[in-house]
Amino acid sequence: xxxxxxxxxxxxxxxxxxxxxxxxLITDYLDQAVASTPDREAIVGYQVTSDTRTALTYRxxxxxxxxxxxxxxxxxxxxxxxxxxxxxxxxxxxxxxLACVRVGAILNPLMPIFRARExxxxxxxxxxxxxxxxxxxxxxxxxxMIDGIxxxxxxxxxxxxxxxxxxxxxxxxxxxxxxxxxxxTKALFAEYQPTADDPTQLLYTSGTTGEPKGVMHTSNxxxxxxxxxxxxxHLTSDDKVLMASPVAHQTGFxxxxxxxxxxxxxxxxxxxxxxxxxxxxxxxxxxxFTMAATPFLADLVKTAPKHEGExxxxxxxxxAGAPIPSAVVEQAGKVLKAKIVSxxxxxxxxxxxTTCPEDPPERASQSDGKPLPYTEVKVTDFQDNELPTGEEGxxxxxxxxxxxxxxxxxxxxxVDDEGWFSTGDLARIDKDGYIRITGRTKDVVxxxxxxxxVVEVENLLYKFPGITDVALVGCPDERLGERLCAxxxxxxxxxxxxxxxxxxxxxxxxxxxxxxxxxxxxxxxxPRTASGKIQKFKLREQAKEVRLEPAKRA
Numbered sequence: 216x217x218x219x220x221x222x223x224x225x226x227x228x229x230x231x232x233x234x235x236x237x238x239x240l241i242t243d244y245l246d247q248a249v250a251s252t253p254d255r256e257a258i259v260g261y262q263v264t265s266d267t268r269t270a271l272t273y274r275x276x277x278x279x280x281x282x283x284x285x286x287x288x289x290x291x292x293x294x295x296x297x298x299x300x301x302x303x304x305x306x307x308x309x310x311x312x313l314a315c316v317r318v319g320a321i322l323n324p325l326m327p328i329f330r331a332r333e334x335x336x337x338x339x340x341x342x343x344x345x346x347x348x349x350x351x352x353x354x355x356x357x358x359x360m361i362d363g364i365x366x367x368x369x370x371x372x373x374x375x376x377x378x379x380x381x382x383x384x385x386x387x388x389x390x391x392x393x394x395x396x397x398x399x400t401k402a403l404f405a406e407y408q409p410t411a412d413d414p415t416q417l418l419y420t421s422g423t424t425g426e427p428k429g430v431m432h433t434s435n436x437x438x439x440x441x442x443x444x445x446x447x448x449h450l451t452s453d454d455k456v457l458m459a460s461p462v463a464h465q466t467g468f469x470x471x472x473x474x475x476x477x478x479x480x481x482x483x484x485x486x487x488x489x490x491x492x493x494x495x496x497x498x499x500x501x502x503x504f505t506m507a508a509t510p511f512l513a514d515l516v517k518t519a520p521k522h523e524g525e526x527x528x529x530x531x532x533x534x535a536g537a538p539i540p541s542a543v544v545e546q547a548g549k550v551l552k553a554k555i556v557s558x559x560x561x562x563x564x565x566x567x568x569t570t571c572p573e574d575p576p577e578r579a580s581q582s583d584g585k586p587l588p589y590t591e592v593k594v595t596d597f598q599d600n601e602l603p604t605g606e607e608g609x610x611x612x613x614x615x616x617x618x619x620x621x622x623x624x625x626x627x628x629x630v631d632d633e634g635w636f637s638t639g640d641l642a643r644i645d646k647d648g649y650i651r652i653t654g655r656t657k658d659v660v661x662x663x664x665x666x667x668x669v670v671e672v673e674n675l676l677y678k679f680p681g682i683t684d685v686a687l688v689g690c691p692d693e694r695l696g697e698r699l700c701a702x703x704x705x706x707x708x709x710x711x712x713x714x715x716x717x718x719x720x721x722x723x724x725x726x727x728x729x730x731x732x733x734x735x736x737x738x739x740x741x742p743r744t745a746s747g748k749i750q751k752f753k754l755r756e757q758a759k760e761v762r763l764e765p766a767k768r769a
Contacts, residue, residue, distance in 0.1 A: 508664030
């Protein structure tokens with residue numbers, strides 16, 4: 216597949232010289248862990264609904280990776296081809312990623328919340344050759360969904376289903392067949408091994424264009440973030456990592472899949488967020504680190520008093536995706552021994568800024584941290600002039616973990632000649648180099664750390680009978696950061712519209728439920744500029760006062 220990506224050789228030389236890139240693959244660190252601690256648990260997976268625990272040692276993990284990697288080749292997966300998986304936080308995702316790296320394939324993790332509408336685009340755009348899904352998760356039939364769109368995916372040669380049957384059985388095709396006996400795996404992996412500059416991960420991110428963009432990362436860009444990140448937090452091979460954030464997000468992928476292998480420690484994966492259950496897992500497994508969106512932290516703080524003494528192993532809780540309310544940080548100091556660390560980042564670069572464990576507690580609620588080693592940030596005005604300390608402007612990023620491009624869309628890369636990437640966020644930088652995100656220049660609503668593709672949802676709503684104009688904005692929410700509010704105008708023949716009607720329509724359009732508006736306001740006219748543009752900043756002000764009940768025409 217022609218990715219449309221060309222590596223900047225000047226950037227590569229600079230990154231190697233600085234020590235930011237070391238040309239290693241995540242499988243190099245797997246080999247180290249297998250050699251040094253083969254019997255240490257590599258992955259402990261908890262499935263909440265069935266209340267089951269599965270554990271793999273590093274030796275067992277490596278054996279599965281070897282078998283699966285050989286199996287991928289046997290199934291026709293070549294170097295540079297895309298393998299997608301739409302899985303919860305199950306151990307199979309980690310094994311699949313490591314197997315893909317062994318043979319130079321690109322893994323595309325997909326959020327379990329995605330439905331036919333999102334997948335139809337992503338799987339076709341990525342030219343996915345092999346897809347791994349669960350049969351059923353949280354009551355939803357993934358196999359039936361894929362069967363419904365399979366005819367629109369000409370590149371999809373193989374569908375494997377965890378818990379499936381026959382030729383589609385993931386277990387039979389990749390785990391139970393001794394593929395390693397059919398190949399000289401040492402020679403095979405040597406032949407297929409990628410370089411650290413080859414694309415290894417594809418993640419789709421929702422933006423303002425109405426169409427997801429495929430973010431491409433290499434081993435060098437991913438690991439050059441994982442290494443300084445774990446150093447700043449003083450994590451070692453003795454510190455178990457708990458991850459309940461989705462591994463199909465960059466947070467879960469980099470710090471729940473890659474970082475534990477890099478450290479040679481244990482990854483504890485939980486597939487459904489449940490605060491009571493996570494307390495049980497912490498008490499049993501004694502992790503030292505976790506990272507999650509702010510609502511997860513708020514939930515844990517509320518639940519922790521019922522588990523006094525059971526959560527004391529947790530030393531670091533990194534919270535990102537939305538500002539942390541000072542009340543949550545203050546309460547966390549009373550009920551948790553963990554240090555609360557705030558962070559900011561993007562799919563395109565992983566965590567860029569974090570506060571430090573040594574910082575005073577209040578800093579986590581007052582800032583989004585300072586840049587990690589090998590990275591830089593700056594704030595500019597709209598004419599690209601760098602602004603003085605404390606002034607708000609466009610946030611730009613430059614450094615080791617910056618992605619290498621958007622799949623097949625090189626024109627959207629947006630990196631200037633000096634390597635600066637415009638994040639689309641507004642921020643200010645204080646005298647100590649700590650940033651504070653103050654808003655977004657791009658039209659995205661972030662609900663509980665999940666980006667909502669505003670333009671896509673708006674385009675669907677414009678097709679709703681009776682709607683003449685629509686604008687989606689974020690409503691401030693203490694727990695989730697934002698909820699999605701729909702402002703609509705109706706034509707003169709339309710009757711009053713309810714939120715339930717709107718939701719039912721969007722569900723019929725196969726939109727993910729996580730993207731559904733939670734509030735509706737029917738208004739007489741949109742606020743507009745002289746040129747006719749909708750003034751969303753005025754709607755955001757109004758959204759601070761929205762009500763939960765279905766709206767009536769104003």
